[in-house]
Amino acid sequence: MRSNEEQIFDEYIRSTGLRETEQRKRVLKTFLATTEHVSVEDMYRIVNEKSRKVGYATVYRTMKLIAESGLAVEVVFNDGIARFEHRLGRKHHHHLVCTNCGKVIEFESTAMDRGEQEVLAKYKFRQTSHHYEIFGFCRECQSESRDG
Amino acid sequence: MRSNEEQIFDEYIRSTGLRETEQRKRVLKTFLATTEHVSVEDMYRIVNEKSRKVGYATVYRTMKLIAESGLAVEVVFNDGIARFEHRLGRKHHHHLVCTNCGKVIEFESTAMDRGEQEVLAKYKFRQTSHHYEIFGFCRECQSESRDG
DNA sequence: TTACGTGCAAACCATTTGCAGCTTT
């Protein structure tokens, strides 16, 4: 029994003539079990928690494949490190990133999405990707940093 | 006779107890003469066009100061290289980045700005900065890449 | 068998930093 995601990945692998390897399956399984935005370093650590099986380079290469297969999107916050989040079955959203505690809040905005469509139409621009991140202080960190 | 921008930079320098040096003046003057989004490498090249006077590290350090003074904003497109654009007297805007020819189109969107305000209010998030870039193919590069 | 994949270490590359010597204040 394999998940829908694993089927999608297999299909992608097969369709491009690549091979199904232990490492790729292991990295994919690990990624599917995550819920937060994971960096390659995170992935490397989790994958090799029980036994060192997969090299750093392979994690990089496999995360790229997973993104290409459509299962993940790469996002970059303010530290310049690539992170990956699930894409399948997730609504389109953006991020509020707290630069104090590192918390990441996901949000949707139909107003912004509509605005984006207008802009694309106006400039006849064919979008392939985009990123939108708002940086600042989350509710909790505001009261913390605001001294009376 | 010095420009408004130069006055602002001077004031920033003075207010923070820093020093007014030849290198800083030269880098600032060079930046003020640019119109496009310039990288540090661009700046280094232009500054030293006529005579090699300013080191790479100093250009980095000075661009950071210029950004801190409020005269520039740092933007990062899809190549991970920091670029700087003028801020003084410029309206708030975002970018359409053509991944084929590298063209950068600036746009404004009140719909998106309004959407952003709604989100900030909803999450009681205090914004300090944000970035929004849309990647894809510009009008010209679409017809180019689309073969019949 | 024959590509393709892996792991290691080395390479990359934008950016930062240590430090000796030089300038502004």
Next chain:
DNA sequence: AAAGCTGCAAATGGTTTGCACGTAA
């Protein structure tokens, strides 16, 4: 003089790559 700067070169750090060996097909 004292406190900052500068420039060079070396360090940093995430990511990529070359290559000999391993493994899926």
